[in-house]
Amino acid sequence: MADELREEKEKIRRFVDKYCAAHNLRLNPDESAVEMIIEGLARNKINRGLRYCPCRALTGNAVEDKQKACPCLWHKLEIEKEGHCHCGLFFKK
Numbered sequence: 001m002a003d004e005l006r007e008e009k010e011k012i013r014r015f016v017d018k019y020c021a022a023h024n025l026r027l028n029p030d031e032s033a034v035e036m037i038i039e040g041l042a043r044n045k046i047n048r049g050l051r052y053c054p055c056r057a058l059t060g061n062a063v064e065d066k067q068k069a070c071p072c073l074w075h076k077l078e079i080e081k082e083g084h085c086h087c088g089l090f091f092k093k
Helices: 002-022 031-048 062-066 075-082
Strands: 025-027 090-092
Touching (some): 002 090, 075 090
């Protein structure tokens, strides 16, 4: 399990780095927060099949919950209004 988690975290880190570059965003400047969020995303991917945002409660409804996979449906609006997404992973540059 530890190897699977490590590998998934590495994949997610590559993904979020590329996502930031492609969408003119930056990651949270607090690296420990980034690590914690990425670990939550990785655990959700392993246990639930998608990178569900660790800050969003899942309902069990696959259609509704899919919107909560990172990057979630609401992240752009949250970044625009608050300067960062709800979970604190993505920040405005």
